[in-house]
Amino acid sequence: MAEKLKLLITAGPTREALDPVRFITNRSSGKMGYSLAAAAVEKGFSVILVSGPVDSSVIPPEGLTEFVPVVSAAEMAEAVKSRFPAMDAAILCAAVADYRPKIMETNKIKKKEGAFFLELERTEDILFSLGQMKTSAQRLIGFAAETENLAENALGKLKRKNLDWIAANQVGLPGQGFQSDRNEITLYGVNGETVQLPLTEKKLLARQMLDVIFQ
Numbered sequence: 001m002a003e004k005l006k007l008l009i010t011a012g013p014t015r016e017a018l019d020p021v022r023f024i025t026n027r028s029s030g031k032m033g034y035s036l037a038a039a040a041v042e043k044g045f046s047v048i049l050v051s052g053p054v055d056s057s058v059i060p061p062e063g064l065t066e067f068v069p070v071v072s073a074a075e076m077a078e079a080v081k082s083r084f085p086a087m088d089a090a091i092l093c094a095a096v097a098d099y100r101p102k103i104m105e106t107n108k109i110k111k112k113e114g115a116f117f118l119e120l121e122r123t124e125d126i127l128f129s130l131g132q133m134k135t136s137a138q139r140l141i142g143f144a145a146e147t148e149n150l151a152e153n154a155l156g157k158l159k160r161k162n163l164d165w166i167a168a169n170q171v172g173l174p175g176q177g178f179q180s181d182r183n184e185i186t187l188y189g190v191n192g193e194t195v196q197l198p199l200t201e202k203k204l205l206a207r208q209m210l211d212v213i214f215q
């Protein structure tokens with residue numbers, strides 16, 4: 001029997017702490033990444049799912065090789081980069097925070113009179129880092145959620161981050177994208193391919209995406 005394809009998937013948001021009780025996050029539900037993980041297990045792949053904190057209704061599929069729960073962008077970066085060398089491919093679907101508080105206070109921040117200024121610093125772009133680590137035998141796939149100039153921005157990311165495919169979706173439209181069960185994606189490949197996957201359930205979309213990428 002042929003070796004199973006080893007695929008790492010990231011999903012969900014990250015949380016960046018200000019103090020022990022407060023954090024910055026985003027509205028990612030994790031549904032797209034978890035659907036990809038389920039579809040990849042169905043296809044017979046060996047799947048590692050690295051996930052930020054998601055709602056308890058979003059459940060990891062059975063049959064994963066490994067499930068790695070993480071909280072912050074830094075934890076996700078460490079979990080992903082340490083596992084990537086042993087992988088055949090990675091699909092980074094997580095909505096990783098781009099910025100985190102520069103200082104994580106050890107005690108709860110007290111309220112005071114007047115405005116409060118919070119200094120943020122950049123987090124690591126995990127997808128970019130994997131693009132630098134990638135060997136010619138490995139495939140790397142990213143997502144691009146855009147509100148404008150979808151094709152131009154997605155193709156820019158494909159090149160800059162050294163990807164094989166990018167899954168681009170228009171965000172800010174009602175009934176699709178973040179938190180929704182449905183989405184619409186355009187896949188752009190490094191060899192000039194463009195594949196439109198029309199609006200449908202994320203579960204079906206995940207299967208279609210894997211069929212295109214791993215045909």
Ligand code: C5P
Binds near residue numbers: 073127128
């Ligand atoms: O550049 P942008 O954040 O729009 O790129 C989105 C893609 O990059 C997604 O695949 C996302 O998972 C990945 N990403 C990442 N680490 C970050 C930011 C984004 O892996 N810090």
